[in-house]
Amino acid sequence: MREYKNLKKNILTSIDKIFQSGTLLFGDELKKFEKNFCIFNKSKYGLGVSNGTDALFIALKCLNIGKGDEVITVSNTAIPTAAAIINAGASIKFTDIGKDYLIDVNKISTLINKKTKAIIPVHLFGQTCDMNKILNIAKKYKLKVIEDCAQSTGAMYKGKKAGTLGDIGCHSFYPTKILGAYGDGGFLTTNNKKLYEKMHRFRFYGIDTLGTNKKWKNKYYSIEHGINSRLNEIQSSILNLKLKKINFFIERRRSIAKKYFNGLKNLNIELPLVNKNNFHVFHIFEVAHKKRDRIIKKMKERNVNLSIHYPYPIHKMRGYKNFIKKNSNHLHETEKKSKMIFSLPIYPSLRDNEIKAIINNLKEIISKF
Ligand SMILES: Cc1ncc(COP(=O)(O)O)c(C=O)c1O
Numbered sequence: 001m002r003e004y005k006n007l008k009k010n011i012l013t014s015i016d017k018i019f020q021s022g023t024l025l026f027g028d029e030l031k032k033f034e035k036n037f038c039i040f041n042k043s044k045y046g047l048g049v050s051n052g053t054d055a056l057f058i059a060l061k062c063l064n065i066g067k068g069d070e071v072i073t074v075s076n077t078a079i080p081t082a083a084a085i086i087n088a089g090a091s092i093k094f095t096d097i098g099k100d101y102l103i104d105v106n107k108i109s110t111l112i113n114k115k116t117k118a119i120i121p122v123h124l125f126g127q128t129c130d131m132n133k134i135l136n137i138a139k140k141y142k143l144k145v146i147e148d149c150a151q152s153t154g155a156m157y158k159g160k161k162a163g164t165l166g167d168i169g170c171h172s173f174y175p176t177k178i179l180g181a182y183g184d185g186g187f188l189t190t191n192n193k194k195l196y197e198k199m200h201r202f203r204f205y206g207i208d209t210l211g212t213n214k215k216w217k218n219k220y221y222s223i224e225h226g227i228n229s230r231l232n233e234i235q236s237s238i239l240n241l242k243l244k245k246i247n248f249f250i251e252r253r254r255s256i257a258k259k260y261f262n263g264l265k266n267l268n269i270e271l272p273l274v275n276k277n278n279f280h281v282f283h284i285f286e287v288a289h290k291k292r293d294r295i296i297k298k299m300k301e302r303n304v305n306l307s308i309h310y311p312y313p314i315h316k317m318r319g320y321k322n323f324i325k326k327n328s329n330h331l332h333e334t335e336k337k338s339k340m341i342f343s344l345p346i347y348p349s350l351r352d353n354e355i356k357a358i359i360n361n362l363k364e365i366i367s368k369f
Helices: 002-021 028-041 052-062 079-087 131-141 193-202 233-243 246-264 292-301 332-338 352-367
Strands: 045-049 070-074 091-095 116-119 144-148 168-172 186-190 285-288 341-344
Touching: 002 233, 028 045, 028 186, 028 233, 045 052, 045 193, 052 079, 052 144, 052 168, 052 186, 052 193, 070 079, 079 091, 116 131, 131 144, 186 193, 233 246, 246 285, 246 352, 292 341, 292 352
Parallel strands: 070 091, 070 116, 116 144, 144 168
Antiparallel strands: 045 186, 168 186, 285 341
């Protein structure tokens, strides 16, 4: 891991300090990270949890969304978005995506009925959905908005950080994410104090460790049902170190994206659409081509591994199709794109010569079609 080489000394010093202290959970590193990640996002409140899937689940549960309720989201997302909704006991209604691979806001209203309780816009690939339109719909129909920011930590919509526009923002620190831990990690942001307190209890079996109500400040007494979802001290300490560099990580990703845009602009390949009002952090650089599978094969022969995000829309998967409400929208664009999309390598430690080689290989392969 290239990144580790640079951070090794600091990471090991920090971990050693934690081991010496004997506090492995709910210690100073988590407190520090929660404070600084909230400052970074300009969010009033925030709490670390075990992973991004838990963050979504906790958000849904603490907004009282469950059995009999419906949640609107997209099928072109990572499985966890759907898994969290099902785990909460609710049903999913999928809507199609637009040319930017994000929720098609013009199709949301047709899915709303009395059972609809929330919209989960997924800020996929590192850019934000059209939040003004989503918030207007949510206001009109009294729906909650949970932002899935797993791929868009640091992205901005009209200058505001992803996750601070809706009721709750859910982040993931999966190792390859914009802010990656060295293991699992997740986070919830909110500007609502009561909601924060509730989520804080929920992540720890419903125990009021904040002492919101003095009567219940006892770590062996639960005041409501909850789960165990902790961001441990080791991951928090690594995240504290990496948070100092997050703007550098994002700038490097943006500069790699710029090189791809310039290098591939005259090629017959669909490049990502970057929305107005949006600061894109390029978690993933998704492109599309009808001969996607051939391109991937040829690139592999040249030792370049390309991924697909995502080859199977969730409504097509055996594990999920039975949970999907029948009257979801037709998902034409989602299905069409799933057969064409693939992603180019993008991460801060990718070297300029490697980017050049990827561009040149793609040019050679595609120009022969
Ligand atoms: C869009 C999206 N939502 C949710 C998650 C869940 O995050 P985690 O892997 O931390 O549980 C991920 C990451 O895998 C993701 O990409």
